[in-house]
Amino acid sequence: MALIQLQNEQDWNLVKEQKNRIMIMKNSTTCPVSHEAFKQYQKFASENENETIYYLNVQDARPLSNLLAEQTGVKHESPQVLIFEGDTVVWHDSHWNITNKKLAEANQKTKA
Template sequence: MGIKKIESIDQFDELYNEKTAYFFLKNSTTCPISHEGYKEVEKFSADHEDLPVYYLNVQDSRELSNHIAEKFGVKHESPQVLLFDDGDVIWHDSHWNITKKSLTNAWANK
């Protein structure tokens, strides 16, 4: 399935209404830590091709990033990954804690 880019609140709301469980990454195109986090999410996604994984670039989609932070009460960080399940953020982490292992553990414990 790979990682799919989401760019608008409308796209996110459609995703939110259709999927029950998925990971969502807030990524910065100018931050080396974000780049490493993105690579870890890619590794995780490659091993879990049936699991939906989405992302946004904060420089391109600031309004969407803020919308997610406000709607779910999770303070914005970048990079940041969130695990959504049944309409709630059930896990999130940021910066160097975004690893293939942390994603695998979060998914296994959902």
Template sequence: MEKLESVAQFARLLEENRRFFLLKHSLTCPISQAAFEEYESFANDYGEIDYYYLAVQEARPLSDHIAETFHVKHESPQAILFNQENVAWHASHWKITAETLAKAVESEI
């Protein structure tokens, strides 16, 4: 998993990767911490895709950019699957589990 902090990093990622997950994570929310643990566990078990995250408090311009560019209302925590520079799937809060992440990946194969 790699941490993203800027719009420029994200733009390069879109250009370079066909498919990847991004987790918007709050550093102060217990629900976000639970989602981060699920995401991290899934990333460790399912290595066929790249995984990134951002800390909303540290990367607010990036978080806002993603919401505005892809018309996905900002929520935190929020997992987003990008495929060919588009949002293929997203979920928030308690819906971020290893099971839902696996289903999202499988539906986009």
């Protein structure tokens, strides 16, 4: 499983330089809904070991979380998953909609 935690803007900039397509989850470490969504995200990552998948913990990386919302225009929510193609968000969803099945569908749809 290639699940990597991002901590700050420098981490984000490095990821953007190396990848054209990026999946990232905004996770809250204190929210039960986030906890369940993160388990689904981890399951998705374990089933897609050939892909590098990212996350940030909002409490630890608030400036990065805010930066993503500002740069994309996608209102911050947590839990929230965003898929980027370059600098453009091509898919996003939040809360109970973050399931392994929906992540797999979004992953396939945005690869096409």
